[in-house]
Amino acid sequence: MFGRSELSQQYLSRVKAFMAEHIEPVEGAIMQGVLHDQGHGNWREWSIPEEIDALKEKAKNEGLWNLFLPDSRLGQGLSTLDYAPLAEQMGRSFIAPEVFNCNAPDTGNMEVLYHYGSDSQRKTWLQPLLQGEIRSVFAMTEPQVASSDATNMETRITADGDDVIIQGRKWWTTGLGHPNAKIAIVMGLTDPDAERHKRHSMVLVPLDTPGVTIERMLPVFGDYDAPYGHGEVSFNNVRVPKTNVIGGLGYGxxxxxxxxxxxxxxxxxxxxxxxxxxxxxxxxxxxxxxxxxxxxxxxxxxxxxxxxxxxxxxxxxxxxxxxxxxxxxxxxxxxxxxxxxxxxxxxxxxxxxxxxxxxxxxxxxxxxxxxxxxxxxxxxxxxxxxxxxxxxxxxxxxxxxxxxxxxxxxx
Incomplete structure (x- = not known):
């Protein structure tokens, strides 16, 4: 069962070769540079090293791009089992997942849009994510409740005519400090009286929407993980079209x-x-x-x-x-x-x-x-x-x- 398919083995060999030739020789210097210049909580000053963008373009040109997505039109057609050894190889590096556009939380967000998004949502957000033009975040964990039980979520997503209104606060939102982070998938409470697992919804919220405020980046053992970051963000009467709801209200x-x-x-x-x-x-x-x-x-x-x-x-x-x-x-x-x-x-x-x-x-x-x-x-x-x-x-x-x-x- 665990013998690698020929397709998986081919891609693994290519990923290993790319990392050995292009990533491993420069990663140490890139990481030291980021730590020296951006190792602080002022996320507005964070930037992407030029070397990362150059590596991403090279990986895209070599077809080592969106390897996680099991669709041969948008990705490389690898199954979960085919992709697993590639993910292991990328895990040896702090920068490789982004270089191959296989970084979290974008992979999960792209899968959400791929499987559950509308045609309009895919065109507006999935396509630029697949091209690596923007980054995304997933806003779920909250500071005021035990988020280990996700039904505790208090952030409200309330229908209001053709719109929904988001009110609440999230934290540990990974990638929120990234300069190219443009869209959040926000999970919140829609109907507190519904069946326990049908109360919540997911909605796409552009980070430049009025009422969205990035409050701060949160350090992990004193490290701010620049230029990605894990941030706290508030949503104060944020209004977006109901068409931004993914899959429908209650499907969160x-x-x-x-x-x-x-x-x-x-x-x-x-x-x-x-x-x-x-x-x-x-x-x-x-x-x-x-x-x-x-x-x-x-x-x-x-x-x-x-x-x-x-x-x-x-x-x-x-x-x-x-x-x-x-x-x-x-x-x-x-x-x-x-x-x-x-x-x-x-x-x-x-x-x-x-x-x-x-x-x-x-x-x-x-x-x-x-x-x-x-x-x-x-x-x-x-x-x-x-x-x-x-x-x-x-x-x-x-x-x-x-x-x-x-x-x-x-x-």
Whole structure:
């Protein structure tokens, strides 16, 4: 089941070659430059390095573009399972996902518009996203409620004639500080009296609409993740046409479940790519660095830790590839347990690897001289993003217990 298709293998070889030739030689300098010039919370001064735009144009010209979208007209026609190894390879780099136009949250937002958007919505927003001309954000999490239970959302999306009015506040809206961020998909409460999972809606809100205010960027462990950012944004009586509602009022939860399935596979495979890079750095450091007359890899239980990380990464990869195959064959609903499971497992695998790698690098591991702190922030954030570990574990339990329900009697 996990043997790569010929198409997947071809694209993986091309992505690896592109990254080795064009991304890896310049990424360190680009990241250091961004940290030096834009490593602050004043998002209005953030900009995209010229090198990134040049790399994006090169990737587009080489056909390494929109690899995530399983449509041969708009993407490259790769299934979820075909794309998974490519996502892993991109996860080794902080900039590769954007270079190939496979970055979150744009991939999920493009999938929403592709599957649920109207013709007008696709023309206005999907096309420029597919071309990489603009960026988008997904506004769901709120500061005043426990967003681990998404039915708690208080932001209101209220119908008013031919318009809807949005009122509320969101935060941890990834990519909000990006200079090219132009559109938000906002999820909010439409009908509090409806059935629990039919109360909410998604609506497209241009970020330059009157009443939309970006309040601030939020640091993760002191890092503002420029030029992307994770921002807090308020919507004060924001009015947009009802035609901006995606799929219809009350369809928010159904759309969200479709959006989060493949996206979680993408997240997990990128995290495994990061874990592989951290493990490589850890091994290289352990073999080259000497203390007390021996390479670090021979001191204490460092060798055993490396072996355990090797096994954990491989196990997590198989789990994730299996999940991708289930999505392709049974759809997102049929893969509910597996999607939840990988989301609980994989970020912890990455967190454990990078934590030990930092230990191996000593003080250097805490600095920006190496990519470890960035990968640690990603790992720890992923244990909350798209739902905390505990919610995913509860989903796995719920799906598992269903197998033990007695069959309904026919009468």
């Amino acid at each position: 939860f159904a759309i969200a479940q479709g959006r989060l399935g493949p996206g979680r596979v993408h997240h997990c495979m990128r995290a495994l790519g990061a874990a592989e890079r951290c493990l490589e750095l850890m091994i290289t450091r352990g073999m080259e660095r000497v203390a007390f007359g021996q390479p670090l890899i021979k001191l204490g239980d460092n060798g055993t830790r490396i072996a355990k990380h090797r096994m954990a990464i491989d196990q997590a990869r198989l789990y994730t590839l299996y999940t991708a195959g289930v999505i392709d064959n049974q759809g997102v609903r049929g893969a509910a347990s597996e999607i939840a499971g990988i989301k609980a497992v994989v970020p912890t695998v990455l967190q454990n690897v990078v934590d030990d790698a930092i230990q191996m690098f000593g003080g250097g591991g805490l600095s920006h001289d190496y990519p470890l702190t960035g990968f640690y922030a990603i790992a720890r954030a992923l244990r909350l993003a798209d739902g905390p570990d505990e919610v995913h574990q509860a989903t796995v339990l719920r799906q598992e217990l269903r197998k033990y329900r007695p069959p309904r009697s026919e009468s």
